[in-house]
Amino acid sequence: MxxxxxxxxxxxxxxxxxxxxxxxxxxxxxxxxxxxxxxxxxxxxxxRVFSQVTPSGVRVDHGGQWIGPSQRRFHALAARFGCRTFPTWETGRHAEIRADGTRVDYAGGAPDTGPGIEEYERVTALLDDLARTVDLEQPWSTPQFTEFDSLSAEDFFRAQTDDEDALARLALAIQGVWCAEPREISFFHVLFYLASGGGYEQLMETRGCAQDARFTDGAxxxxxxxxxxxxxxxxxxxxxxxxxxxxxxxxxxxxxxxxxxxxxxxxxxxxxxxxxxxxxxxxxxxxxxxxxxxMGRVAKVHAVYEEPFWRTAGRSGIATLYGDSPVGVVFDNSPEDASRGVLVAFVYGDRLDRWSAGTDTERRQGVLAALSAVAGPGAGRPIDYVEKIWPRTGWTVGGYxxxxxxxxxxxxxxxxxxxxxxxxxxxxxxxxxxxxxxxxxxxxxxxxxxxxxxxxxxxxxxxx
Ligand SMILES: Cc1cc2nc3c(=O)[nH]c(=O)nc-3n(C[C@H](O)[C@H](O)[C@H](O)COP(=O)(O)OP(=O)(O)OC[C@H]3O[C@@H](n4cnc5c(N)ncnc54)[C@H](O)[C@@H]3O)c2cc1C
Structure with a gap:
């Protein structure tokens, strides 16, 4: 001693x-x-999984929250202890807020048309092809292991395309999954991780994929x-x-x-x-x-409203944002019974660095402006506003x-x-x-x- x-x-x-x-x-x-x-x-x-009740009485997950159907170990433990899940809300039109501020509403998983979409889809299909070659138990036995690991994701993307809109879409995908920038991450690690989760769509999508369901009593x-x-x-x-x-x-x-x-x-x-x-x-x-x-760099910000008013306007609350907004992605995180409306905003990577340097008021204004662009002006007046900035969390220093x-x-x-x-x-x-x-x-x-x-x-x- x-x-x-x-x-x-x-x-x-x-x-x-x-x-x-x-x-x-x-x-x-x-x-x-x-x-x-x-x-x-x-x-x-x-x-990194931490749920709390906000002052207005809604349970929110500051960290990990979703479970997907192929995550069978987590499902088995949840079943063992009787912890209930419910489907992530995704009914209604999703929104894409483009770099020039225009808003495009669309139905289904991802927009079919738009700047850079064709090139983005070509490159992500290639990612899936390459990910299928990864040896998950002995990653160093993967063909082209050394070559791919010598590159950043940005090196690989730029060698594939010079379409800046496609590159912006790929960058948001890297931010959304790793809370990092394409210049920072090993391209081999991207492939390993895609293989580990079962492919690009598994990581990115909601129904049947990694964002499929949430926990009634917190994750x-x-x-x-x-x-x-x-x-x-x-x-x-x-x-x-x-x-x-x-x-x-x-x-x-x-x-x-x-x-x-x-x-x-x-x-x-x-x-x-x-x-x-x-x-x-x-x-x-x-x-x-x-x-x-x-560690990746991420904040989750929850804004709570009397009700999920965007649903009655035919909106899902799901959105991706490009350009100067601090927020990259938004989801409807309302409780299962919709007794309140909750939007969650994700702030990642370089955007997190810039946004978290602002004052309390600046940060709040930045996020609420993004939520208003997604869900309408009512989103600027939440009854609760709760930030969790993970790089400031002492024993974890970031996420995911x-x-x-x-x-x-x-x-x-x-x-x-x-x-x-x-x-x-x-x-x-x-x-x-x-x-x-x-x-x-x-x-x-x-x-x-x-x-x-x-x-x-x-x-x-x-x-x-
Ligand atoms: C914002 C965010 C969103 C996420 N979303 C999802 C999601 O939707 N679905 C999903 O599946 N995953 C998600 N994740 C990832 C998921 O939360 C993590 O993969 C998982 O929780 C990691 O668990 P772990 O036990 O490996 O590590 P941790 O949860 O980090 O546990 C490590 C523990 O060690 C403790 N510790 C650290 N140093 C010491 C020390 N010196 N002595 C004693 N204790 C120490 C820490 O306090 C911590 O409790 C998310 C993560 C974040 C941050």
């Missing part, structure tokens, strides 16, 4: 982080009869149920400051508590891993990997997830992605092969990490 530490706990496995990945790891381990302690820095579980309801079943094994307000491997196992120090265990599972995003002092230091490949893995910068996969992927470092194993959505970056990926990463630890403990006779 260090001088300030007041308690010491002995257990078999210590899990760092109580997001979906850490909670699933612990739940699986406990289920297998392994003694486990979860240390969570924040004062709540759920990590963190399943996390709360997992934590409840783990009981006192989950300790909140315990940031792991250092993690030491000793001759006897591992020691996790929080400044208040030391937890001694045979193995550790670190289930925090790569971008915050280096806040933990590891002894011995992490392997070079793992350090290289985390340094190539910045960490992405790889060019060269990261090639230089560090094989040994740095999720290979254990001695007695330290890795979980977290960024380590998933399927639905990487999503809640479902976080859950599968926890299942994999728990299985790794169980077989490691069994191999040295510490189990059964």
């Amino acid at each position: 260090t001088p300030l530490e007041t308690s010491a706990i002995d257990t078999e496995v210590v899990v760092v982080g109580a997001g979906y990945a850490g909670l699933t790891t612990a739940w699986r381990l406990a289920d297998a009869g392994v003694d486990v302690v979860v240390l969570e820095a924040a004062d709540r579980v759920g990590g 963190d309801a399943v996390a709360h149920a997992l934590a409840k079943s783990l009981g006192g094994r989950v300790r909140l307000g315990e940031p792991v400051l250092s993690l030491r491997q000793t001759a006897h196992g591992v020691e996790a120090h929080t400044g208040r508590t030391v937890v001694r265990a045979r193995r550790a599972v670190v289930a925090v995003p790569p971008a915050v891993i280096e806040r933990i002092a590891f002894a011995p230091a992490l392997p070079v490949a793992r350090r290289g990997w985390v340094r190539h893995s910045p 997830e960490c992405f790889l910068t060019p060269g990261g996969w090639t230089r560090h992927g094989r040994d740095g992605w999720r290979e254990p470092a001695g007695l330290v194993h890795w979980a977290g959505t960024e380590t998933a092969s399927v639905w990487n970056g999503y809640i479902d990926g976080a859950i599968s990463s926890g299942e994999r990490a728990a299985a790794e630890v169980i077989s490691a403990l069994a191999a040295v006779g510490h189990l059964g």
Whole structure:
């Protein structure tokens, strides 16, 4: 124990982080009869999934909110704990606000005509073709791996087309899925991620795709149920400051508590891993990997109204915005019973950097102007206005997830992605092969990490 530490706990496995990945790891381990302690820095579980009730009484999800039909692990857990979902609202005409401010309403998933659409569709079809070549378990075995990883998404798009309208559409897609700019992200990572989620349409669309449904009681309801079943094994307000491997196992120090265990599972995003002092230091490949893995930059802003008035005007509330608006995408996030109207605005990438530098009033005006352009002037007068700026969230530093910068996969992927470092194993959505970056990926990463630890403990006779 260090001088300030007041308690010491002995257990078999210590899990760092109580997001979906850490909670699933612990739940699986406990289920297998392994003694486990979860240390969570924040004062709540759920990590990047966080729901709250606004002053006017509407539950909103500040972070992860949607579940798609092929996210079967998340569906299975939700069913296990009786957490209900309902379809995302998408009835009515969607809107596209173009760079020159013109508004075009359209029915169906995406506009059929418009500037740049043909080229955009040609390039996105090519993305799907290339994504089908990705090896999800051993990404470095993918044909043209090194070539694609040496490029940014922007390099690839510009080599494909000089149509600036198509490039603007592709840029909004990158912002919408990774909360980053095309110049920042490895083109191979784009392909890996598309393959991981089942293709471009899966990631972008609503019905039958990743944005299919929402949770009646918030998307963190399943996390709360997992934590409840783990009981006192989950300790909140315990940031792991250092993690030491000793001759006897591992020691996790929080400044208040030391937890001694045979193995550790670190289930925090790569971008915050280096806040933990590891002894011995992490392997070079793992350090290289985390340094190539910045977090996306996103804010979600909810505006609450007495009712979803845009629905009666035949509008869905779904919109994409180009040009100077801080907002990239808008959805109708009203509760299932439509007892209030809720619009959610997403602010991403460079737009987030500019918008978040403004005063409270400037930020609010910018978002409400965008919502008025989408839903009509009534959208400028919400009864609640709630911002969640994820890069300001201490233990997460952004969202939705960490992405790889060019060269990261090639230089560090094989040994740095999720290979254990001695007695330290890795979980977290960024380590998933399927639905990487999503809640479902976080859950599968926890299942994999728990299985790794169980077989490691069994191999040295510490189990059964
Ligand atoms: C705005 C936003 C919208 C999103 N939308 C969706 C969506 O609609 N659908 C979807 O599937 N996914 C969505 N995602 C992504 C999804 O939320 C994440 O993929 C998922 O929650 C990641 O879970 P995780 O357990 O891997 O990591 P996290 O949820 O980040 O959990 C890590 C935990 O570790 C804790 N921690 C960090 N450092 C330490 C430390 N040193 N010691 C102890 N604890 C520590 C953190 O506090 C956190 O609780 C969204 C994310 C954001 C931010």
